[in-house]
Each structure stands twice: as structure tokens, then as C-alpha cells.
Amino acid sequence: MDRIKNLLHRVPGYTGYRDKENRRDEDKRIREAIANEITAQVDQLNQYNADLSAARELSHLSRMESLIGQVRLLGDRIRTASYGYGGIFTEREVDATALDQLRQLDKSMEREIAGLARAVSGVTSTMPPADDAVRALNDEVNRLGRLFDARTSVIDEGKPSRDEQVLALLEITEEKKPSPLLSVSKNETLSVLGDNYIANATITLSTDDGTIKLVRVTEDKDGATWLMGSEISGVPSARLTESASDIPGYQTMSRASATVDSENGKQEGIAAQYTIRSAGPEGVEIVVSIGDSARAYRGNEISDMDIEVYGAAD
Numbered sequence: 001m002d003r004i005k006n007l008l009h010r011v012p013g014y015t016g017y018r019d020k021e022n023r024r025d026e027d028k029r030i031r032e033a034i035a036n037e038i039t040a041q042v043d044q045l046n047q048y049n050a051d052l053s054a055a056r057e058l059s060h061l062s063r064m065e066s067l068i069g070q071v072r073l074l075g076d077r078i079r080t081a082s083y084g085y086g087g088i089f090t091e092r093e094v095d096a097t098a099l100d101q102l103r104q105l106d107k108s109m110e111r112e113i114a115g116l117a118r119a120v121s122g123v124t125s126t127m128p129p130a131d132d133a134v135r136a137l138n139d140e141v142n143r144l145g146r147l148f149d150a151r152t153s154v155i156d157e158g159k160p161s162r163d164e165q166v167l168a169l170l171e172i173t174e175e176k177k178p179s180p181l182l183s184v185s186k187n188e189t190l191s192v193l194g195d196n197y198i199a200n201a202t203i204t205l206s207t208d209d210g211t212i213k214l215v216r217v218t219e220d221k222d223g224a225t226w227l228m229g230s231e232i233s234g235v236p237s238a239r240l241t242e243s244a245s246d247i248p249g250y251q252t253m254s255r256a257s258a259t260v261d262s263e264n265g266k267q268e269g270i271a272a273q274y275t276i277r278s279a280g281p282e283g284v285e286i287v288v289s290i291g292d293s294a295r296a297y298r299g300n301e302i303s304d305m306d307i308e309v310y311g312a313a314d
Helices: 002-010 020-054 058-080 096-124 131-157 164-170
Strands: 188-192 195-198 201-206 211-216 225-230 238-243 254-262 265-278 283-290 293-301 307-312
Touching (some): 096 164, 131 164, 211 283, 238 283, 254 283
Antiparallel strands (some): 201 211, 201 254, 211 225, 254 265
């Protein structure tokens, strides 16, 4: 699974699909890594089938051989799929929605591959196999096949899938993982979609729901660029522009304790208030009030997969 995760983070989609020359090679590497994981599960099932035979559980062999054939066929399809030169490999601008869905499909397949391994373990943990475990494995193979078919369609056509069953699989809620921006301290280096930055100030808001961090990455006196990350479900990472004017008059703001680390030093435990709202498609706005100073930060969402933190600057 670590091999798949490492490859997923290298796919051009996880850096904005900007380098079209590498898309085909990276896509092949992703498919091979997934197919290798499926092959490992086929090997485990084959060994289990041999154990069934040795235990004289012959009435179950036919059912298991059919199931093994389905899993093997899926792995072969993923490994040997051949795409044309249309879709995301074309010279024309690719639909941003399709690229975003491709990212979701890759993450969903990663999740389902882990589910496949659990389903195989469920089948092989008893002798003979339990009916519920066999059905669960069959269902997992079907989900993976549907996701792969949708992924193939998105790649070939360069358009997002509208299949309701596929969309339902993509909508499975996953636990919010803390943004890598939460680990960034002043003077550390990082990049977003290949744009390199040095953090020169941070604002950390400790709230009842979790931590939000703002990281300043430009020296501008007005309109500085900040990056926002959090561990709170529903609060996305974002690249924002600071504004000391045009502060919206919100009626309700949440309380927080702020830690500010800037060129003026570090201050902790400052009483603060904040509020966050969406601002159009993929738009984000956060207003932070610390003492008698209020600032608005507005911009667009970014994916945590597109953020790399390198550590202290030399």
C-alpha cells in the first residue's frame, strides 16, 4: 500500500496535471502498482485454494476458482489497459473538473485496494470460506472494477464521469487528516503546486473544534499571501490574500486562542475570534480578529496533496 501511496503523490494530478509529457508514464506506474497489489491478493487466494484441496473441501473449489478468476482478470485489465492519445493526453486544455475527479478516483481506488486486502483476509481466515466473506470479496471486486472503468473513461474522454454509482463511491466520507501546513514554523520552506515559499510569519488558532494555522509566505505590506491549513473537518486548505480593509460585518464569530510568530517575536495565548465561509466555487474567506485588529483573508482552496514541506531554510 505504501508503494501505491508514494506513486499517487507523484502523479501529475497531484501537482496540478501541469506536465502533460509525463502523464502517460505516471499513469502506467500507478496502474502497475495497483495491479501488483491485486496480484499479491491472487497469490494469497491461490494458496488458500490449495489448502482447501488438501483439506478435502472439494465442494468449495469451483466457487473459489471463479472468484480468483475475477480478481486476476481485474488485475490484468488494470495492468494492460492501453489508452489512446485523446482525453487528458491531448494538446488542448483539459477539463479541470475531470482532473479533479481523476484525483478522487485514484484515491478511491487506493482505498478500495485496502478493502480488497481485508476482504481476502476475511475469506481466508476460515476453513471452509464463510458465505458472507465470499460475498464481501465479490462486492469489493465489483466496486474496484466500476471505479477503474470510470477512471478509464475520464482518461480517454477528458470529461468527468456522470455515473451515479461511481459518484456514490467517490462520496464516501473519509476522516479528515491534518493539513501538512500545521507543521510549518517560521523560516521553514515549502511548496504548493511547484511554487516555492519561505514562511515568514504564522498565526495558529486553537479552537474548540481543532487547530487552524495561517502561514505568511510573501513580504508584501499590503495584500500578503498566506496559506491556511487545519485539522477541522469542513475547513479546507487554501491560498489566501490578506486585506485590512473591506472587513465583512459578521454577526457571529467563534472564540479562539491565538499564537502569533512574526518578525516582532512570538506571542502566545492571545484572545481571538474568527469566522470562515465559502466564497463561490472553491473560494474561501476567513476573518480573524486579534485584539483590536481584524484581517480578512480571501482566496481559493488547495489540495493538501499538492503541498510539500521541506523544513528549515538554509
